[in-house]
Amino acid sequence: MDVIVSFDLMESKLIEMPLPNNFDQEIRMASGLSVLGELLSFWAMDYDNNRVEIWVMKEYKVNLSWTKTLVLPLDHAITNPYFNPICxxxxxxxIVTSRGTRLVKYNDKGHVIGHHSFCHSPSEVIMYTESLISLPGDNDQVYGGDTN
Incomplete structure (x- = not known):
């Protein structure tokens, strides 16, 4: 079974979270994680039904809170391996990256409302959010438990 593994900074431990209950893992050919708004997001391409499903976890670490928020048609705007929802x-x-050379904006119904090509060779676009959380240093205990 596929799971999402995250590191809880507050508790300094690894946590396993299952994928959405209603997600059909057999149809997944390509998938990934991102953050949309402030919510953990999971996307998966469904080539059998010619679409991309985007799910968000509305309450962190609560598996039943996974909600399918958007279904995008798999068309000329979306291609693997360079598809990634970024914000x-x-x-x-x-807004998603596609083909590594385009930004595409979809409305909440899954319709393209704008796009922009930004270069001729594949690139990676990421979102950055500044944080005041300090990560443990080399001498700090990260995983808990006995160090002997």
Missing amino acids: STKNGDI
Whole structure:
């Protein structure tokens, strides 16, 4: 069974979280994780049904809170391996990278409302959010438990 493994900074331990209950793992050909808004997001390409499903975890670490928020048509705008949702707007639009050379904006119904090509060779685009959380240093105990 596929799971998401995360590191809880507050408790300094690894946590396993299952994928959405209603997600059909047999249809997944390509998938990934991102953060949309402030929510953990999981996307998966479904080539059998010619679409991409995007799920968000509305309550962190609560498996039943996974909600399918968007289904995008698998068309000329979306291709693997360079598809990645990178951010969402307050009104539910999302921006994804596609082909490593395009940004595509979808509304909350899954329709393309804008796109922009930004170069001729594949690139990676990521979102950065500044944080005041300090990560443990080399001498700090990270995983808990006995160090002997």
